[in-house]
Amino acid sequence: MKTPFLPAVIAIAAKDLRAETRSRELLSLMTLFALLSILVFSFALDLDKRVREESVSGVFWVTLIFASLLGFNRSMAQEQDSGALDAILLTPTPRGAIFLGKLLSNAMITLALGLILLPLMTALYGMNLLDWRVVLTTTVGVFGFCAIGTLLAALTSRSRAREALLPIALLPIALPFVLMATRATKAILAGAPAPEWQGALFMLAAITAIYLALCLLLFGYVVEE
Amino acid sequence: MTENTQSIAMGAGQAGRPQPRLLRVLTLATILGFAATLYLGLVAAGTDIQQGQVQRIFYIHMPAFFGAFTAFGLTVLGGILYLARGSETWDKIALAGVEVGFAFSLINLLTGAIWARPIWNTWWTWDPRLTSAAIMCLTYAAYLMLRAGIEDRRRKRAFMSVYGILSFVTVLITLFIIRVVPETIHPVIVGASPQNAQGTFEATSGVVMALTPSLLLWLTLMPATLIWHRVRLETRLEALQNRKIEILSE
Numbered sequence: 001m002k003t004p005f006l007p008a009v010i011a012i013a014a015k016d017l018r019a020e021t022r023s024r025e026l027l028s029l030m031t032l033f034a035l036l037s038i039l040v041f042s043f044a045l046d047l048d049k050r051v052r053e054e055s056v057s058g059v060f061w062v063t064l065i066f067a068s069l070l071g072f073n074r075s076m077a078q079e080q081d082s083g084a085l086d087a088i089l090l091t092p093t094p095r096g097a098i099f100l101g102k103l104l105s106n107a108m109i110t111l112a113l114g115l116i117l118l119p120l121m122t123a124l125y126g127m128n129l130l131d132w133r134v135v136l137t138t139t140v141g142v143f144g145f146c147a148i149g150t151l152l153a154a155l156t157s158r159s160r161a162r163e164a165l166l167p168i169a170l171l172p173i174a175l176p177f178v179l180m181a182t183r184a185t186k187a188i189l190a191g192a193p194a195p196e197w198q199g200a201l202f203m204l205a206a207i208t209a210i211y212l213a214l215c216l217l218l219f220g221y222v223v224e225e
Numbered sequence: 226m227t228e229n230t231q232s233i234a235m236g237a238g239q240a241g242r243p244q245p246r247l248l249r250v251l252t253l254a255t256i257l258g259f260a261a262t263l264y265l266g267l268v269a270a271g272t273d274i275q276q277g278q279v280q281r282i283f284y285i286h287m288p289a290f291f292g293a294f295t296a297f298g299l300t301v302l303g304g305i306l307y308l309a310r311g312s313e314t315w316d317k318i319a320l321a322g323v324e325v326g327f328a329f330s331l332i333n334l335l336t337g338a339i340w341a342r343p344i345w346n347t348w349w350t351w352d353p354r355l356t357s358a359a360i361m362c363l364t365y366a367a368y369l370m371l372r373a374g375i376e377d378r379r380r381k382r383a384f385m386s387v388y389g390i391l392s393f394v395t396v397l398i399t400l401f402i403i404r405v406v407p408e409t410i411h412p413v414i415v416g417a418s419p420q421n422a423q424g425t426f427e428a429t430s431g432v433v434m435a436l437t438p439s440l441l442l443w444l445t446l447m448p449a450t451l452i453w454h455r456v457r458l459e460t461r462l463e464a465l466q467n468r469k470i471e472i473l474s475e
Contacts, residue, residue, distance in 0.1 A: 159374040172364035
């Protein structure tokens, strides 16, 4: 008998999130990293007001993606080290459900970080990032690159230099998200007419859908022995 | 005889086999075709009125990209078929596709830079299309690094099939970004150029005459021949490795 799909997804995500709410290890680590990264950016780019308006969406997305890399590695390493992944694989849980569960927990944590960063950057950069459209773009984008992150972390966590390889494997493939997400965010922040940010958001949603489908199909092959 | 040594014997037998006649014909056709298209592009085609001799690089530049497209496309095909059927040959084709495609896209980038120096007055600019082409190269460089980092052979093959399929998205982006992102300065020769395109030239009958054979050659014969040779080489390498393990374990 197969385990029902949706309850399995929720159970796996809930397990990860429960572990995270109890330890708060990952989110605090990621938040600290993100804060430092924002600081480094503002010193390195020497952001004055005009430049800041141009680059704030880029800084936001790059920070979010780099911080999420920390999360992907941990989320998979933790499954591997305790042998939990093998145990889950032994149960008749559909592979897709395992993937979606891991994706959901990764995306929730990354999204939480995003929601911490948005008001923070609003305060630090003096620009209103707390817009429902920015939040929507963030949600869509986060799900997209978390899909790739979850798949590739499962892949690199079994290679020799796992921590070092994930960014190399992930960043080029995550580029479409950076491209479209910053484009949409920038248009929203600049107060550009609706079609401009809607177009970029639509492209972002389309890319996310394509990657989600691809990763869902391919995950089974990655964890199979 | 154990299963392992049997496969070693088979591998060694395959590796030692002389080149199939079709491969020799393909190799010859590729070399002759390359010489012919070079002649067409460098000698037969007229010199561009505005850009002069440097425009001729286009007859290599654009076909090289499409050659990479075919090679990376074969990687996707090899990946899918390896995952579906589990035959090692498909994985070797996928690996060969990455290496050949990587070489082609480097040719594409280099020739582009050489052309851009006199026309755009810079070797490199962070144009959307140039950037995405560079990222495409980096993705496949990452493929090769990742491949070297996984020890277990079966796992390596499955993982790299997955990564090879995913990587192809960067190729598609490079191909289509010019149509989506309007502020590129990269010219489109076939079809309407974007507004900001700099250094565009008309696809006159002379250009088409020199471009078409070159494009066809790079799309088909060049990658096919190189990949076939590379697959044979990989078979030999594997046989050699197996032999080494065999000797060391004795």
